[in-house]
Amino acid sequence: MNSEVAGKRFRIGDAEINIIVHGFPGKSVCHGSLGFCTIVLVRRGDRLALVDVGSFGQRDLLIDQLAERGLAPKDVTDVLLTHSHYDHSVNWTLFKDANIVIGRAELEWSVKEPWGETPVPELYVRELARWPTLSAVEDGDEVFPGLTAHATPGHTPGSPVFVLDASDRDVVFTGDACKNRAELLSRATDMSYDPEVSRASIDAIWAFWTRKRGSILVPGHDFPMVQEKGEPRYLGRREAAIRAWYSEDLNETTVFSLLPDAANSARTAAE
């Protein structure tokens, strides 16, 4: 997959934003979690941050996408984790010399989660908690030049959204405080420990997003959006597909699109 398809790149003020993996707003039906999260590269001055780093299944993709841009993992100076869940955080070990940012409340909660029962990668957060380049941050902290963390609990207790102030417009990275467009519009959430807490966080996200005209919202499991006449509009074209071996020939594969067109999707009635 070439970078023009996989990634979306835009300049906003003096920051360069590169969506190197766009999240997927769905779950598998028969095979457990998909966990396809959004991974974004943010360059400002001589600093280069990744907002979330994905899980094991995204390792090769992440390395390839960096290489396509002439970058190696060691070039990443900052890793900004929206929350501790495995699908967003596990690959921090690829950037072990970077400044690794996570909410203090998130980390303190994560290390106490029971082993084997939740999406928190127990051993990865245990190691992260004692890692020398870790920055455990508080609500309102500036965690990267012009980028601040703001508490938005609900999906997890300590997950912040990151707001990048790029002068005339902002970029709001919501992580899973707002996973997708449906959550943004309905202000209802899937996977929340308290729907009212999540709703207040989504209200806060709307406030950050609408503070300046043309600001961009980057959800944890969906495509980036801009607001146009009060409506979110996706910034670009989604790509999502699965390749399967359904024949007897290893060289022959079938590709199934995961895009919402009539041929491919059976819309389920409200459950």
Ligand SMILES: [Zn+2]
């Ligand atoms: Zn997630």
